Amino acid sequence: MKKIIFLSSLLILLGGCNQDFQNKSNNINDKPQVVSTSTIISNLTEEIGGEEINNISILAPGADPHIYEPVPQDTIALEKADLILYNGYNLEPNIIKLINSTGIKAEKLAVGEKIKPLDFDYKGQKKADPHVWGDVKNVIVMAKAIRDKLREIDPKNESKFSENATQLITELEALDLWIKTQIATIPPNQRKLITSHDAFQYYSKAYGLEIPGTLIGISTEEQPSAQTIKNLVEIIQSSGVKAIFAETTINPTLIETVAQEAGVKVAKGKLYSDSIGVKGSEADSYVKMLKINTETIVDALTNDSPAN
Structure with missing residues (x-):
């Protein structure tokens, strides 16, 4: 009899625990x-x-x-x-x-x-x-x-x-x-943004920058030809920009090659274009991403010291 009572109590207890689990799961x-x-x-x-x-x-x-x-x-x-x-x-x-x-x-x-x-x-x-x-x-x-x-x-x-x-x-x-206030500190003739891929048209239009050219187009699937690289080097040299920019989601090798051939620097910081940064980084939210991008652009286009 005691065993029956014990088993009944155990089943009730387990049933209650199971119900609690289901309730938590449902929540x-x-x-x-x-x-x-x-x-x-x-x-x-x-x-x-x-x-x-x-x-x-x-x-x-x-x-x-x-x-x-x-x-x-x-x-x-x-x-x-x-x-x-x-x-x-x-x-x-x-x-x-x-x-x-x-x-x-x-x-x-x-x-x-x-x-x-x-x-x-x-x-x-x-x-x-x-x-x-x-x-x-x-x-x-x-x-x-x-x-x-x-x-x-x-x-x-x-x-x-x-x-x-x-x-x-x-x-x-x-x-x-x-x-807007930060970009306004860049000398007007230096408000030119040249990047690895064409991801900054909205940013540039909104905040008063010009994009003379990019290494590749809208999609990072594109592969630049030798002629494209040559044309970009000529654009950089004729535009008089102080720096061009690599991006966090794209291998920087080609843009660094372009910079060397054009005789300009690559900015110290890479721009975040299609993704925010990893958790705990300087750009781990949309707001922080736009802030660090702006600081990187302003620093590179107003600072006369070499970036790399």
Whole structure:
């Protein structure tokens, strides 16, 4: 009889523990499952969603969205998602193909496509430049779009998403003004930006810089020809720039070769173009990324001392 009572008590206890576990599991699963493609969109999403969402970033800091090849874990994450946030304008072509080909039922938002794009010519056709985040005003629009989508899929946390977004937007508005004042310190004839790939058109247009040329075009898949390199060297020499810039997601060897042939320096710091930095680095958020880029540009274009 005692054994029966003991076993009954044990089963009740285990049943209670199992129920507690299920409740905890349900609490976790109650949070919207959000998948972000680029590190920039992921950072904005985490700032706005906070602890009220579970966010997974497909791309790791430092990864190049133009050439990223999805892995099986990406498919699993996308299939489990309630919401998929991606840049669009073909920034992450292989991930976009995966999203469109797997019959995923999640809500989807091409955040970057909320912005009217700048165009570029590709083989005689007009294409949209995907690097919309270069202009902080564009990112304010993107932040509002993320906020609205999160409020739509999780109305019970609407006020929290709004509060977080307001705080972020205030920070972005201050950043936009700060960049303008910093770029204004560069001598007007030196406000020229030459980089590894053509990712800074929005930044340059917003903050008063000229882009005389780049080593490669919009996508890092491109390989510059000998003639392209020769032409860029001539552009650099005729433009009178003091420095040109390498980028964190691109091998710097070719841009360093161009600098040597043109007789100019490569800036000390590399620019963050398609990805924020790793956690704990100087550029581990969108805001910090734009700040360090601006400081690097201003220092290189106003400082007469060699950079390398």
